Amino acid sequence: MEKNNETLRTLRHSVSHIMAQAVQNLFPQAKLAIGPATDTGFYYDFDLTDGYAFTEDDIAKIEDEIKRILKENLTFECYVIPDVDAQIAEFKAQGEIYKAELLEEHRNDNPTLYLTKDKDGKVLFNDLCAGPHVPSTSYIKANAIKLLKVAGAYWCGNENNKMLQRIYATAFWNKEDLQSYLTFLEEAEKRDHRKLGNALDLFSVREEVGGGLVLWHPNLAIVREEIENYWRSEHRKRGYVIVNTPHIAKSKLWEISGHTGHYRENMFFINDDGEEYVLKPMNCPFHILIYQANRYSYRQLPLRMGELGTVYRNEKSGALAGLTRVKGFTQDDAHIFCTPEQMVDEIDAVIDFVSDTLKIFDMSFEVELSTRPESFVGEISNWDKAEAGLKEALDNRKMKYEINEGDGAFYGPKIDFKIQDALGRTWQCATIQLDFNLPLRFDLKYQDKDGVLKTPVMLHRVIFGSMERFHGILIEHYAGAFPTWLAPTQAVVVPISNEKHADYAEKVYKKLRDAGIRVQLDDRSESMNYKIRENLQDKKTPYVLVVGDKEIEANSVAVRARGIGPAGVLTVDDFTEKITEEIKSRAANLTIKE
RNA sequence: GCCGGCAUAGCUCAAAGGUAGAGCAACGGUUUUGUAAACCGUAGGUUGUAGGUUCGAUUCCUAUUGCCGGCUCCA
Numbered sequence: 001m002e003k004n005n006e007t008l009r010t011l012r013h014s015v016s017h018i019m020a021q022a023v024q025n026l027f028p029q030a031k032l033a034i035g036p037a038t039d040t041g042f043y044y045d046f047d048l049t050d051g052y053a054f055t056e057d058d059i060a061k062i063e064d065e066i067k068r069i070l071k072e073n074l075t076f077e078c079y080v081i082p083d084v085d086a087q088i089a090e091f092k093a094q095g096e097i098y099k100a101e102l103l104e105e106h107r108n109d110n111p112t113l114y115l116t117k118d119k120d121g122k123v124l125f126n127d128l129c130a131g132p133h134v135p136s137t138s139y140i141k142a143n144a145i146k147l148l149k150v151a152g153a154y155w156c157g158n159e160n161n162k163m164l165q166r167i168y169a170t171a172f173w174n175k176e177d178l179q180s181y182l183t184f185l186e187e188a189e190k191r192d193h194r195k196l197g198n199a200l201d202l203f204s205v206r207e208e209v210g211g212g213l214v215l216w217h218p219n220l221a222i223v224r225e226e227i228e229n230y231w232r233s234e235h236r237k238r239g240y241v242i243v244n245t246p247h248i249a250k251s252k253l254w255e256i257s258g259h260t261g262h263y264r265e266n267m268f269f270i271n272d273d274g275e276e277y278v279l280k281p282m283n284c285p286f287h288i289l290i291y292q293a294n295r296y297s298y299r300q301l302p303l304r305m306g307e308l309g310t311v312y313r314n315e316k317s318g319a320l321a322g323l324t325r326v327k328g329f330t331q332d333d334a335h336i337f338c339t340p341e342q343m344v345d346e347i348d349a350v351i352d353f354v355s356d357t358l359k360i361f362d363m364s365f366e367v368e369l370s371t372r373p374e375s376f377v378g379e380i381s382n383w384d385k386a387e388a389g390l391k392e393a394l395d396n397r398k399m400k401y402e403i404n405e406g407d408g409a410f411y412g413p414k415i416d417f418k419i420q421d422a423l424g425r426t427w428q429c430a431t432i433q434l435d436f437n438l439p440l441r442f443d444l445k446y447q448d449k450d451g452v453l454k455t456p457v458m459l460h461r462v463i464f465g466s467m468e469r470f471h472g473i474l475i476e477h478y479a480g481a482f483p484t485w486l487a488p489t490q491a492v493v494v495p496i497s498n499e500k501h502a503d504y505a506e507k508v509y510k511k512l513r514d515a516g517i518r519v520q521l522d523d524r525s526e527s528m529n530y531k532i533r534e535n536l537q538d539k540k541t542p543y544v545l546v547v548g549d550k551e552i553e554a555n556s557v558a559v560r561a562r563g564i565g566p567a568g569v570l571t572v573d574d575f576t577e578k579i580t581e582e583i584k585s586r587a588a589n590l591t592i593k594e
Numbered sequence: 595g596c597c598g599g600c601a602u603a604g605c606u607c608a609a610a611g612g613u614a615g616a617g618c619a620a621c622g623g624u625u626u627u628g629u630a631a632a633c634c635g636u637a638g639g640u641u642g643u644a645g646g647u648u649c650g651a652u653u654c655c656u657a658u659u660g661c662c663g664g665c666u667c668c669a
Contacts (some may be wrong), residue, residue, distance in 0.1 A: 053598060151664030152597025159666045163597050166664075194662090198605075207642080207660050266668090311669090316595050319667060331669065428669060465669040497626040525626080533630035548628055560629060 001134055003173045012037035014076060014133045015066075015140055015171040016044050019147075021116060021125035022065035023167075026058070032127065033098040033155060033164050040181070041170025045153055047098065047162065054150045054165055062167070067142045072118055076133035079113045079126070087113075091128075098155065099128045143175040146182065193475035194322040200480050200540065203323065203471075212320040212327030214468055219488035222518070223474070224467060226486050228308060230360075230586070231332055231463070238353060240304040240334060245286035247310060251276040256441060257285040262410070266313045283309035284435075284460060287335040288442045296446040301456060302338035302346055308467070309333045323472030324427060330467040336459040337439075339446070340385070343457050347393040347415075347432060350461050354417055354430040357463050362588045363477060366426065367399055368416045370407035377411055378436035386434045386457075387413045411437035419473055427473055429465035434458070481540045481562060484590065485583045490518045492535045493557070496548035498523050504552045508545065508572055515576045517583070536562045542590055543567070543579065561590045568594040 001007055016035035023030050023046055035044030048054075054062075081087045084107045091100035103111055106128075114133055116125040134140065147169040155161035172178040189195070197203045202220035205211065216224060235242060248270060254260045259267065259281065268279040280286070287305045296303065310330045319325055338346050358365055369390055372383045390413055394401050401415070408414055412434035418426040435458040438444075445453040464470035474486075484490050493509045495501035502523055509521040522531045528546065535541045545557035550569075557575050561567040567590075570578065575592070582591045 056599090149663060150598065153665045154596075157665070159596070163665075165597075168664080205661090211660070313668085316667065318595065318597095318665085321662090325668070329669065333669095431669075462669065469669060494629090495626090496628055499626055501626095525624095527625090527632055528627055528629065530631050535630095537630060544629085546629060550628080558629075566629070 001139065003139070007134075008173065009037040010132055011134055011139060011173065012042040012171050013129075013131075014137075015145055015169070016042040017076070017114065017116060017125065017127055017129070017133070018066055018069055018137065018140065019062065019167065019169060020044050020046075020127060022062050022069055024125070025069075026061060026065055027052075031096055031098060034102070035127075041148070041168065043166050043168045045155070045164040045166045047155075047164050049095075054167065059147050059150065059167070063145070063147050066145060069124075070137050070140055070142045073137055074116050074118055074124065075136045077115045077117055078131055078133075079115050081111050081113060084111065087111075103128055140171070141174055144172045144178045146170055146178060191476045191479045192322075193324075193472040196475050196480040197322070199538075202475065205322075210327065211317065212315060212325070214323060214326055214328070220471060222488045223471065223482060223486045227464070227467070227470075231308070234353070234357070235304075235306050235334070238304070238349065240306045243287065243290055243305055243307050245283060245290075245307060245309060246280070247312075248277045248279055249285070251278055253285050253289075254278050257282075257288075257438060258441060259285075266315070268312050268314055279312040280309070281311050281313045283307055283311065283331065283333045284335060284438060285442075287333075288438060288444065288458075291335075291337055291444060292442065296337070296456070298339055298446055298448050301446055302336050302342050304334060304336045304346075306332070306334035323468045323475075326466075326468050329469070331462050332464045332467065334461050336461065337444070337446075337456045338459070339448070339454075340457055343386070343434075343459075344389045344392050346459060347390060348396065350432050350459070351393060351397065351399070351415070354432075354463055358417070358419070358430075360586055360588075361474065361477065363419050363473075365417045365419050365430075367394065367401035368404050368407075368418065369394065369401050370404040370409075370414050370416065372413060373406045373408050373410060375410055376408075378440075382436050383413065386436070390415055390432070390434070409433055409435075411435045427465075427469060429470055429473070430463050431461065431465070433460040435460055482542075483586070483588050484542045484579065485586045487540075487542050488518065489520050489535075489539065489541045490583070491543040491545055491579065492520045492522050492531070492541050493545045493547060494522050494528055494531045494535070496528050496546060498525065500549070501547055501552065505547050508547060508557060511572055512576060512579075515580060517576070517579060532560060536560065543592065545575070559592055561593055564590060564593050566594055567592050 013036065016037065020032055020035055023044070027048060029049050031047040031049060033045035033047060036042065084103060088100045088103050091097070091103060111128065112130060113126045114129040114131055115123045117123055147167060149168045151166045151168065152163045153166040154163055170178070170181065172181065200219060201217050203217055204215045205213065206215065209215065232242065251260060254267070263281055267281050270277040270279065287307070290305060291303065308330050310328065312328045315325065315327055320327065336346050371387050376383065394415065414431055414433035416428050417430035419429050420426050439455045439458050444456055444458070446456050448454050491512060493505045495505035505521055505523065509519055512519040522535065524531070532544050532546070535544050540562060542562050544560045546560065547557055551557055554569070554571070556569050556571045558569050559567040559575060578592050
């Protein structure tokens with residue numbers, strides 16, 4: 001067997017068997033559930049039956065036991081189950097109820113066991129498993145295995161089932177690969193937006209306010225302002241109208257929209273003297289009401305209506321995390337009302353919008369198309385047309401995408417765009433959803449060519465998804481070192497001597513400030529070296545401008561660029577012009593260098 | 595919501611059944627610097643909250659809140 005990336009999953013799967021064997025050696029009561037390989041390692045789920053949970057000590061002991069087992073040089077052998085009923089009975093007799101359940105499910109798939117044997121042919125461990133496996137433990141390097149963490153996980157991923165103990169681990173062909181993976185994890189941790197959010201004074205979440213309710217500090221508010229400016233101008237260019245709507249509405253509205261039925265547990269309710277209000281979990285009903293305020297002819301469609309709308313969703317407490325999963329967030333929401341004929345072009349235009357936008361941030365994304373779920377509303381013929389429309393739009397531009405059968409919303413199919421964060425986790429940000437439900441519920445109409453009143457097609461779409469989540473991803477994407485157009489402070493003027501150069505420094509500072517650059521004057525009584533280091537390294541400011549005698553002489557600044565070093569001596573006008581161009585073009589990298 | 599872990603100064607972390615210490619930041623002073631951390635000093639904490647055990651709890655126990663890693667859910 002060749003040791004390459006394709007067979008790495010096989011190795012990991014084999015190590016998961018060894019880990020299960022080690023666990024059962026140390027914890028004979030442990031029942032086996034499943035233990036697959038993943039993209040970055042593997043895990044195994046155990047039921048410890050007595051409610052016991054693995055401790056850190058246990059993990060260390062299991063790791064030692066794995067090493068001990070590996071020294072025995074065992075072989076993996078496939079064994080076709082001759083009599084499924086007998087094997088199920090045996091699993092049950094052993095108390096392996098999960099294996100019995102799995103075998104029952106796979107009874108017609110020619111199920112196999114994999115046996116782990118010692119050199120005398122004695123079976124030390126067996127597991128219901130389709131394989132494949134490495135031939136023997138000689139392929140497994142003890143120093144290339146690492147048990148990473150313990151977590152609870154429901155049997156079959158269903159929250160009504162028993163919670164099992166999952167051990168996450170990873171394995172590589174050699175210890176160097178393991179080491180570089182662990183280094184990657186450490187690096188990723190440094191990029192964590194929650195750490196950087198604190199270190200760079202970007203945002204906070206306070207207990208007194210509540211979990212998932214974000215306080216945007218001035219630094220991140222500047223980033224957001226720039227992003228919102230981009231968002232607004234881009235929407236105007238692309239023919240959207242922008243609206244504003246309230247944060248609360250009477251329950252009645254949410255009954256019409258169907259939210260009180262389908263979305264109730266995520267909603268916040270407010271009572272005022274017998275009148276019940278809801279804190280809006282979505283913006284759609286308001287936009288629909290704005291549509292309803294006018295009669296539309298086919299000539300006036302499509303109507304593209306956008307809003308930076310703040311919504312509140314009562315998430316399960318354990319679901320909250322930093323900026324990426326919150327209770328109150330602002331969606332860059334828009335709803336497009338169009339005729340069925342216009343649908344594909346509108347979808348196409350939104351895909352354009354998403355790609356153009358993510359390109360600016362140098363972000364890569366994956367596309368998923370989700371189709372009709374089991375329970376759905378509307379006509380099947382409409383669903384088919386809509387799915388075909390989404391596919392057509394994606395195929396027309398030769399975009400790669402995966403299809404998630406049956407994963408659409410109950411009201412329509414959708415295209416999701418997923419961005420990766422620093423740890424390689426993917427986050428749904430942009431999404432385009434077709435909706436057959438709300439136009440009917442609100443009885444929306446437009447008058448067509450033939451004079452007949454017809455129901456428009458409605459598209460929900462977001463580009464960033466939520467401002468909170470997008471900023472979380474943005475922080476990690478740039479590791480806190482924002483490009484100049486987004487940087488809270490774009491340049492800092494540092495006089496070499498406050499006594500001799502303060503006046504000139506202030507002159508430079510004012511000139512840049514008046515040119516619209518976010519500049520600061522660092523005239524603290526600190527050494528020049530300290531200021532350079534702090535501003536570039538700690539605060540991650542793009543440019544430090546050092547000024548002394550020579551610069552006064554030449555009316556210039558000595559530029560030092562973040563992560564680059566000395567970036568030449570420019571006249572103040574020259575620097576202003578260059579940085580202004582860099583900001584205006586929303587350059588992804590620093591452009592002023594030597 | 596579920597399983598597990600954690601909670602000490604503004605931040606990052608130590609220590610410990612006899613009420614806690616460092617670095618950075620802050621403040622005061624000295625220094626006025628030519629390209630990624632000058633020096634000296636001062637101040638700063640009911641150890642998340644509420645109970646319990648104990649002569650004594652910040653440490654042990656219980657509850658609670660928040661956060662972290664997952665599961666479920668999701669923009």
